[in-house]
Amino acid sequence: MARKTVPWRISRRIGRFKGDRRLLAMLALFAVLIGAWSWLERHPQHNPWAPLDLRHPVGWATASKLVALKDDADQCRAVLERSEVSFRVLETTGSGECARSDRTQLTGYPLAPDTPAVTCPVAAAMEMWRTRSVEPAAKEIFGSELARIEHLGAYSCRRLYGRDDGPWSEHATANAIDISAFVLADGTRISALGDWDGSDKEQRFLREVRDGACGVFATVLSPDYNAAHADHFHFDQQSRWAGVCR
Numbered sequence: 507m508a509r510k511t512v513p514w515r516i517s518r519r520i521g522r523f524k525g526d527r528r529l530l531a532m533l534a535l536f537a538v539l540i541g542a543w544s545w546l547e548r549h550p551q552h553n554p555w556a557p558l559d560l561r562h563p564v565g566w567a568t569a570s571k572l573v574a575l576k577d578d579a580d581q582c583r584a585v586l587e588r589s590e591v592s593f594r595v596l597e598t599t600g601s602g603e604c605a606r607s608d609r610t611q612l613t614g615y616p617l618a619p620d621t622p623a624v625t626c627p628v629a630a631a632m633e634m635w636r637t638r639s640v641e642p643a644a645k646e647i648f649g650s651e652l653a654r655i656e657h658l659g660a661y662s663c664r665r666l667y668g669r670d671d672g673p674w675s676e677h678a679t680a681n682a683i684d685i686s687a688f689v690l691a692d693g694t695r696i697s698a699l700g701d702w703d704g705s706d707k708e709q710r711f712l713r714e715v716r717d718g719a720c721g722v723f724a725t726v727l728s729p730d731y732n733a734a735h736a737d738h739f740h741f742d743q744q745s746r747w748a749g750v751c752r
Contacts, residue, residue, distance in 0.1 A: 560589035582626035604663035639718025682742035699737035720751035
């Protein structure tokens with residue numbers, strides 16, 4: 507039996523239809539890409555290519571942008587200036603694994619008992635964490651302004667957990683800070699050690715500020731992590747993205 511052939515006019519129409527479908531698919535994809543780019547332009551906190559501004563909300567791209575600043579102190583300080591954050595640069599100090607070439611001190615930050623110099627990416631994250639997480643949580647949960655944030659230190663020339671060998675701590679270059687408590691304007695004090703398992707309000711506040719820190723720091727360790735962190739939150743900006751939030 508002879509095989510039937512498709513008339514050339516029908517074949518041509520079929521080919522044209524397939525071509526039209528491909529064109530429509532490409533146009534649809536182009537429209538999606540344009541829409542996505544427009545959305546990113548309106549939401550710079552999610553846009554990995556948008557200049558970082560610490561006054562923007564915390565978004566998908568925020569933490570990676572902050573971590574990427576570790577190897578470029580000048581660019582990081584430009585971010586602080588763009589964001590109208592008050593700071594000063596201190597002289598380089600230390601040597602070897604504890605050399606501190608980036609010593610950035612926030613001059614308007616409510617830390618106690620003092621405001622230690624840290625790396626610029628830590629300083630930038632601290633500022634964003636305070637304004638975008640700690641202060642809103644204090645107002646929402648306790649109805650009070652934030653007065654100060656208490657810390658246990660930033661710089662310590664040592665290896666992890668004070669061991670004689672092994673990896674060096676991020677504290678060795680002040681690329682980390684340990685936060686112990688929060689004091690509000692009404693006198694309320696909430697500490698990691700005393701209130702992690704405290705009242706509903708205290709627990710909610712501490713977990714909200716911990717979770718908020720996870721959006722701007724590479725590593726966040728809380729009392730949930732281990733006994734060594736029962737009395738503080740550890741924040742650092744490792745150059746390798748760790749993504750630890752515990």
